[in-house]
């Protein structure tokens with residue numbers, strides 16, 4: 001039997017594609033060598049946020065965040081979705097103008113945002129060190145638990161008839177379908193490659209690089225943090241090309257646990273946690289929230305983001321690869337942006353109007 | 367003997383006794399609750415399993431099997 005679409009990879013991006021494609025009435029087969037969500041999706045934080053460094057980043061995060069919020073009513077509680085909002089922090093007064101500029105931009109685009117002065121910031125997050133100059137509050141940003149969210153999207157696809165084949169690795173993508181490691185072939189009219197940082201193994205010549213990140217989770221301290229809180233300097237860490245950086249980024253979990261990030265490293269492929277990086281990341285968190293030093297950490301782990309040179313995903317047809325669509329390179333915001341990417345993929349395949357202009361994410365831009 | 371308080375009730379315990387033992391002496395068998403709300407209490411007694419955590423003088427998640435009582439200590443179990 002020939003499927004309509006084979007989706008390679010069952011991370012949140014593949015899961016969102018399967019969900020969107022089956023919603024469009026297509027027969028979908030998802031192929032995953034390991035367990036579903038064993039890649040970046042199982043390792044990341046679940047912040048659903050709007051970023052606004054450029055128009056393309058704004059459009060894709062804005063569309064996706066709003067879609068997640070619309071879907072909240074349908075989500076089972078296991079997704080631990082919470083519209084806790086984001087607070088961006090200015091560490092020094094010199095950062096206030098940038099904070100205000102971002103706030104004005106978001107407001108001009110009908111995104112709810114407000115500036116918190118020093119005192120409002122302290123009231124919103126009592127564990128921040130006193131005297132911070134101010135913050136930018138984006139109330140409609142949210143968090144969820146990524147593996148559960150991906151599992152839910154995948155289950156919805158299965159309920160609409162999708163088949164999920166785990167324990168099978170794709171070795172080659174062909175115009176007629178895919179070849180698997182065990183020598184078998186699967187035919188399909190379209191192939192969607194949603195393999196995150198492993199994508200260069202299947203499609204050569206793509207500028208996708210692994211970017212390692214560390215996370216630490218604490219024991220339960222309900223109420224310790226109330227919003228997803230990050231320093232404005234996070235943008236420098238995320239958008240910069242330095243080989244190594246850390247930034248203050250904490251999220252509350254529904255259990256009362258505090259999730260502490262984040263680090264970014266290029267050029268490392270060893271997944272083992274590095275105590276040097278963990279120390280500087282946690283020290284950065286303590287600089288902003290001194291009482292973090294008294295919390296007990298339960299676990300530290302790492303994950304790899306699939307980074308592209310402009311940090312935007314690569315979504316769309318691939319040159320010289322008939323019937324193949326790429327959907328990878330979501331760097332540190334793929335939990336958020338998977339919904340827009342999946343919308344683009346299904347519009348390409350069904351010939352529908354795309355939910356947003358696909359050009360900034362086109363594969364041929366590099 | 368020294369005096370400590372367990373969940374607001376004063377308790378006299380011998381000097382040198384662990385907080386876990388003091389709580390047991392006070393008649394409590396539930397030290398804390400799991401995420402799912404199930405009762406938990408000491409299991410290993412050697413600081414490895416973290417099942418015996420209680421709040422001591424306002425500090426949460428203290429392993430009661432690893433701490434000796436001091437006079438005036440305020441212990442809270444999660445029940």
Ligand SMILES: Cc1cc2nc3c(=O)[nH]c(=O)nc-3n(C[C@H](O)[C@H](O)[C@H](O)COP(=O)(O)OP(=O)(O)OC[C@H]3O[C@@H](n4cnc5c(N)ncnc54)[C@H](O)[C@@H]3O)c2cc1C
Pocket residue numbers: 008009010011012013014031032033034035036037038039040041042043044045046047048049168169170171194195196197198199202212213214215261262302303304305306327328329330331332333334335336337
């Ligand atoms: C530390 C950290 C923190 C993060 N925090 C956030 C956050 O707060 N908010 C946010 O929006 N994003 C966040 N992210 C980013 C987010 O986790 C990723 O962008 C997202 O999970 C990418 O999903 P994916 O499906 O593309 O990749 P993956 O989850 O890696 O999935 C790719 C899948 O493809 C499979 N695969 C690989 N090769 C093959 C093959 N040959 N055949 C078949 N299948 C194959 C893999 O097994 C894997 O399951 C974070 C990431 C990290 C590392």
Ligand code: FES
Pocket residue numbers: 407408409410411412413414415416417418419429430431432
């Ligand atoms: S009983 Fe195991 S750590 Fe205290």
